[in-house]
Amino acid sequence: MTALQLPDIAPSGHIVVGVDTHKHIHVAAVVDTTAGLRSTLSVTADRDGFEKLLAWARSFGRILAFGVEGTGSYGAALTSFIRRHDTLVIEVSRPNRRLRRLNGKSDTLDAENAARAVLSRTATAIPKVTDGTAEMVRQLKVAYDTAVKARTAAMVTLKAMLVHAPDDVRASAEAKTPLALAHKFSRLRPSLLENTTDSIKHTLRSLSRRWISLDEEAGALNKMIYDLVQEAVPQLVESYGISTHTAAEILIVVGDNPERIKSEAALAKLAGISPIPASSGMTSGRYRINRGGHRQLNAAIYRAAIVRMRGHEPTKVYVARRTAEGKTKRDIVRCLKRYIIREVYRLLRYGPKVAEYAT
Incomplete structure (x- = not known):
């Protein structure tokens, strides 16, 4: 057979x-x-x-x-x-x-x-356009973030090395800002390298000049990012609590073709802000926190929520009302993040003429 x-x-x-x-x-x-x-x-x-x-x-x-x-x-x-x-x-x-x-x-x-x-339509996502303003912002932001990280490391190292400096050098550094410290020690003129006093002055001058160079680099990159964001999505920066770098994170994730994101719920899922169903067996209607999504965008929306909680009057009223209902601060922040991502979606799709989210 x-x-x-x-x-x-x-x-x-x-x-x-x-x-x-x-x-x-x-x-x-x-x-x-x-x-x-x-x-x-x-x-x-x-x-x-x-x-x-x-x-x-x-x-x-x-x-x-x-x-x-x-x-x-x-x-x-x-x-x-x-x-x-x-x-x-x-x-x-x-x-x-x-x-x-x-x-x-x-x-x-x-x-x-x-x-x-x-x-089989298992895959349906339209990829971002990678040859427009959003990609330009992403590339500049990579350079900016690494410059800021290196600048911070230089200042941390400088302050750590101050412990080994002579008493008069340490005393002159007290109560000074990082910028003032860097400019002060960058002007050091150590003598010949004969003892540890000379070596620590060389070290402090080197670290200070490195910090100043990185600070100037970060400032120049920040200006470029600001100009691009203002040109591409000025309506986002005008919204309360959304800074230039928050708007940049949004632009990087959304890309130059925001129409590929079909709804505000899809944007919320992309940012890891939407809750995920967690029902099984005899349980129903349960949800869990979304640990996925774009974590940098999630963090940026979190910062926007915190800024609004501190200084945005409609948000303060909303927080007071939800607190009276028994919600914890963590739950309120999650709700605010969901409202903000909805506002962001509307600003991207329909422009600045959208209603305030905290009503």
Whole structure:
């Protein structure tokens, strides 16, 4: 008795291309909507490779979409290239660990899984545009954050080294701001390197000059970020409690195509602010805190909520009312974060003419 075999199915001519991206090569798989996997290809991660990939994919029929892993990292250049050729790109997450343990892992399998995720509508996210103002802000903010971190480290080290300085040097540093300390010690003129007094003065001068250099660098970068944010989303900065860097975090996450985020609930989930259902068995209506989402954006919205709780009169009234109802401060902050993200979504989609959230 022979086993039954499924008959061959003719290709429909409508395909989805899945791409597993890497630093130097990309691996692609073409999946037909009816005939399944048609072929795979490896290309170099440069313009020549992208053109070869697109021509190869078109030879199998009409491309419905590309499913690309790592659209914000190794797949960013490919995503921009495909978009410029008027083809839909869907962002695909890595397969979960359970599936990888069951089915194994290889670049071709990952590429095929990416295409099937798009076909099954498991993956539906539209990736951010990475060649506009939002990407410019992201790049500058990376440089700014690292400069600020290094500046802080320089000042912490300087103050630690002051412990070993002579008494007169330590006394002259008391009650001075970091800026005043740095300028004071940057003007030190130590003599020859003959003892520890000379070496500590050299050390303090070096650390002070480093701090001043990093402070000037951070200031210049901050000005660039401010100008870009004011040009792109001035309505966010005008909102109470949302600073330039909070608006920058929002812009970085949303990107230059905010229409890809379909609702304020989707933005809340993206920021890790929306609660997650946690019902099971005999329990229902239970939720837990969302520990996922973009944590930098979550922290930025938290800071905005704290600022409003301290100085925004409508928010103060809201906090007093919720406190009288028995809510804890932590619960109130969570509610405020949800209100703020809703306001942010409306400002991004509809402009500054939106109602105050604390009513």
